[in-house]
Amino acid sequence: MLRRTPVGTYVIAKIKKEDDEGTYVLLNGNGATPEGNIPFLDLFNINTGSKERIWESDKEKYYETVVALMSDQENGVLHINELKILTSKESKTENTQYYIQSWPDKKPCQITNFPHPYPQLASLQKEMIRYQRKDGVQLTATLYLPPGYDPSKDGPLPCLAWSYPREFKSKDAAGQVRGSPNKFAGIGPTSALLWLARRFAILSGPTIPIIGEGDEEANDR
Template identity: 85%
Template sequence: NTGSKERIWESDKEKYFETVVALMSDKIDGDLPLDQLKILTSKESKTENTQYYLQIWPEKKQVQITNFPHPYPQLASLYKEMIRYQRKDGVQLTAKLYLPPGYDQSKDGPLPCLVWSYPGEFKSKDAAGQVRGSPNEFSGIGATSPLLWLARGFAILSGPTIPIVGEGDVEANDRLCGTASN
């Protein structure tokens, strides 16, 4: 009613990847009274898998409601880095580099590397150069994940952007051969 604003919750984006999962209340019907607001959030980091928390307002209290163990402890110490690089035509690109747990370049030497990517179409170089994802996301490994190869001593370059740019009236795939030869 007064037009004033108050921050209820904010993600710690420096260390964690956090999202709002749901807004909750103890009240079942009618308007949500702000003195009973609860926010269900998820929180993860490079090394900590997703856990869920209740953010209770106005107390600004955080209550952890899950304590899931690491799903694959043998890969808990994998190395992950979001890298940025520039293509010849000036497009800024990103990828996630994963190295096996315990890898030491000076002792172990070079690694075989599996590159996991797919080209994408963009209408501008700026759109193609956008950073995707967060460096603080937990590395989930599914049955078909390339990260399974970390256990066999491979490096993984995941999601290197391969943008096909079509600016102005030119469609991306009209320049596919020209872009690929750059």
Template identity: 35%
Template sequence: MTQLEDFIFMTGKGATPKGPRPFLDRFSVKTLHKERLFRSDPAGYEKFIDWVDIEAGTFLTRKESPRDVPNYLKRTLLEKLKGSVEAGEAHWRSKIEPLTHFEDPVPQLREITQRIVTYKRADGTPLSFKLYLPPGYREGEKRPTVLWAYPLEYSDSETAGQVTKSDQRFLRFWGATYLHYLLDGYVVLGGVGMPVIGDPDTAYDTFIEQLVSCAEAAINKAVDLGVTDRDRIGIIGHSHGGLMVATLLAHSDLFRAGIARSGAYNHTLRPFGFQHERRTLYQARDTYTRLSPLFHADKINEPLMLIHGAADPNPGTVPLQSRKLFEAVRGTGGTVRLLMLPHEGHGYRSREGIEQTLADQLTWFERYVKNAKQGKKEK
């Protein structure tokens, strides 16, 4: 937020039912009137970066699309549009001057297609995921599928159902991203909606049930679209997403295998709250133990890979969390592998750490998802 005299300038992601459209607004602190100076075109993704000269009305934006590399533009406000303007659209016309001309560093990735898919879980909560189809995909093919998600907390279903992902972004790979599975022929469901909805003081009492319902809804939608083989689905998550993976493997039979990275699996090791759980262990003992996959390790009968940075400084996800779940699953007869990455923190940054993670992730799902035998085990 920036201020000039009696005006405050505000930017935002601009959530819409079809995905975000970033904007720049001007608000008068005297008249309380707000007008939109700029809004991203729906055919692309353009966001405000910073002012060049606020008094002259010039500012920087960065624009991209699924086919166009992100490049920087200079916009200059010209005049206010006459007549009525459609709700949410810009009230001002601006002149565009391209500043950069970056080229596509990996044109091979443009063969990947992406789109936003919306659906509802059993209780009517609106959800969405970003569907990625691999190079060479043909309509009607049911491919092995990887689901990536991260649970988030909300107080109501309307807020939880906002579409925060865009299918107008330029696709790039970074680090140990799950998107590498696309180059191995998998369909990928990215950013799958996993909301935990309820009173902030008690929402985690239904954490397991809500995760299972969200996962079921996403899988059913992907199968209905004709892109996913229901018998060959793997799930992967990092940090709180790692807890999600272990929880879903322990309390459902939806996946062939899972990969949990840098997660926490025994909440009694962090007794004074976790994520947005406000109660302590001593106030909600049953919730802490019920939500700890370590106490349900005997129910994890799908292959589970655990990955953790050996120097993880996050107090909630100390490396001991993965070591103990590994011992518990192995000790109860489950199929489990533990990969400890030397010198890595909560995220993985070194070339060696990233390459090892990618190699092991691809190998794990190659064996237990892509080449899985027909039919699933019953819980």
């Protein structure tokens, strides 16, 4: 991660640990896993190449990310026990809020309390689904259902699929899970999710991979 200097420029933040002569930097990653992205923050020793995970997003309900390094205006090397970061936190139904986390206790302190941007759809249902194509490629999509929908009472819904094909060089790459099932459903003025208010089901981002393995290009098919 970068830190801001007093003159407004950005440099790689160097971190020191107590009773440790090594020099460390912060590695901020998306954390791709078979269950979706789980962002993390690692402490990387540039002398030995060893890594230590010092922060990781919640895996069960929330999606959290490191937004910025806050203890970034001090000259010289930062001490790990003085580290302070800005994080974001959201869930399927809870919109993004921001927190300050300070070391060594790492207890999050919420600094925003934004209201839900569209309370009429606050209880929409979101699910990441997985399925297999005939050629064996594992595919994913996100299914959104209207608030209060009960299949046993309401029956089938009209469904709007929103997707675009992408090119890949292997089946494994095409089958990777992208994003997180715990991310908040942001709805913009042109979003397909607006149709939830009309009692549509939305199948968002079903992967449509075009695969060109080896010397073959995807466009050759």
